[in-house]
Amino acid sequence: MKNNTPSITSDPFAGMALTGWYPxxxxxxxxxxxxxxxxxxxxxxxxxxxxxxxxxxxxxxxxxxxxxxxxxxxxxxxxxxxxxxxxxxxxxxxxxxxxxxxxxxxxxxxxxxxxxxxxxxxxxxxxxxxxxxxxxxxxxxxxxxxxxxxxxxxxxxxxxxxxxxxxxxxxxxxxxxxxxxxxxxxxTPGILWPRILDKKHELLLTLLGIMKEDLIQPTLVVEYFCWIVHRLGNSEAVAWDALGLTTTPKDGAELLNALAQRRGLLLPGGIPDLDRAAIAIIKDFRNARLGRITFEMPPKATE
Ligand SMILES: Nc1nc2c(ncn2[C@@H]2O[C@H](COP(=O)(O)OP(=O)(O)OP(=O)(O)O)[C@@H](O)[C@H]2O)c(=O)[nH]1
Ligand SMILES: [Mg+2]
CATH class of the missing domain: 3.40.50.300 (P-loop containing nucleotide triphosphate hydrolases)
Known part of the structure; x- marks a missing residue:
């Protein structure tokens, strides 16, 4: 049965297993x-x-x-x-x-x-x-x-x-x-703290290239990217057109499918290759092609 409790709808990543990465x-x-x-x-x-x-x-x-x-x-x-x-x-x-x-x-x-x-x-x-x-x-x-x-x-x-x-x-x-x-x-070498307790935190660190990227599915990182920019009301700041999109995708699934179609990233049978689409989006983001984006605002911003 579908669980519609508010906490789950407001944080779709809650409850996902953490990587616990701390080498x-x-x-x-x-x-x-x-x-x-x-x-x-x-x-x-x-x-x-x-x-x-x-x-x-x-x-x-x-x-x-x-x-x-x-x-x-x-x-x-x-x-x-x-x-x-x-x-x-x-x-x-x-x-x-x-x-x-x-x-x-x-x-x-x-x-x-x-x-x-x-x-x-x-x-x-x-x-x-x-x-x-x-x-x-x-x-x-x-x-x-x-x-x-x-x-x-x-x-x-x-x-x-x-x-x-x-x-x-x-x-x-x-x-x-x-x-x-x-x-x-x-x-000094870069260090993380031993316990990161929120999946969203791990996803943000992965998006920014701070956590090792092969620990989390790239499609999940892209879903997080879409979710956070929408949540912050920042989706207009993203250069979606650099990905060849003409409209703002409503979520990660829509973005991944649109990009796979757009770039012809297809599996046998014409199924969109979402993993390759996700890797391409993350690469463009890291190469600063998607614009200047901040992922969190100070507590109680006064302006
Ligand atoms: N756009 C941009 N890129 C930067 C800036 N500073 C560093 N970089 C890039 O970020 C990447 C990481 O830089 P490093 O200096 O190796 O980072 P580090 O903190 O020493 O990393 P570790 O040694 O892994 O802990 C490199 O590709 C840099 O070119 C900056 O101010 N702006
Ligand atoms: Mg270094």
Whole structure:
């Protein structure tokens, strides 16, 4: 019998099995990060500007409440501009210092780098430390996988030292890098938190390339994509026409079928190949062909 309880209709993903993905190398990386914290003056946590809350590791700030800390929301070039402004305002209201970044723009990166020494010096002054800092500022770049940590490090370093790639898990070890402008920087592997308790959260992290993608059916990721943009009232922001569609699909099934037909992705007997359609949609999304989309809004947005 069909279950029509409101909670199920409002969250079609509730009750689906979680992947529970938390590989051993992330546990090891988390321990190494915790050990290295005492060596640094500042923790810089990178999150994805398209989902600044869901891509934030809640344990980092909580574990080191007294360490100078800066939140950096990267990939702003892929996020909705107005939504990023609302997030900026919200972080400011929370008393949290947050910097919105496009790590591929050098001028933007330089602006960020200018802040680091200032934050460290301010925090020394607040603690009553009067002696000057006669050594480079040491900072640590942390965050979930694939958020652009190594890209940022490379932007600051003339000889592109850190390996980058469009997949989670490119950086495997902590790596110290000395920059020209009096900064020593520790690039760390991306880490997730051990327990993600909501299927929607796993689906969002997969869509953003943060969770390994072969753990979840691509068709489910596309269903989530459609659901979330409709739910946020954002479906008009999606460049459906880039997929060759002339109308906004009402849900994932309609989108997958339309795209399979449109691109001739058919199985024997003319059946639409929904898996291939889903992979094509995710690829176009990742290549920024579907427009600038933010997937969550700050709590109680005031504008
Ligand atoms: N559009 C856009 N892409 C970015 C930005 N920053 C990084 N990228 C891309 O995101 C992908 C991941 O970048 P990495 O620097 O390897 O990410 P990481 O956080 O070091 O990843 P791990 O080492 O896996 O933890 C690469 O394909 C980058 O080119 C940005 O600001 N905008
Ligand atoms: Mg990396």
């Amino acid at each position: 051993g190398h992330m546990l090891k990386a988390t321990r190494q990060m915790q050990e290295a914290v005492s060596l640094v003056d500042l923790i810089v946590e990178l999150v994805d500007a398209r989902a600044p809350a869901s891509t934030r590791n809640p344990e980092i700030r909580r574990s080191f409440p007294n360490k100078p800390f800066l939140l950096v929301a990267n990939k702003t070039d892929l996020a909705d501009h107005a939504a990023s402004r609302l997030w900026e305002k919200w972080f400011a209201e929370q008393g949290e210092r947050a910097f919105f970044l496009d790590a591929r723009r050098i001028a933007n990166v330089r602006g960020l780098a200018g802040l680091w020494r200032q934050i460290v010096l301010e925090s020394r002054a607040a603690r009553g430390v009067t002696r000057p800092l006669n050594r480079p500022v040491r900072l640590m770049i942390v965050g979930v996988p694939n958020v652009g940590k190594s890209t940022l490090v490379n932007r600051l370093h003339s000889r592109n030292k850190a390996k980058v790639g469009p997949k989670p898990g490119v950086t495997r070890h902590n790596q110290w890098i000395a920059l020209d402008n009096d900064v020593e920087l520790l690039d």
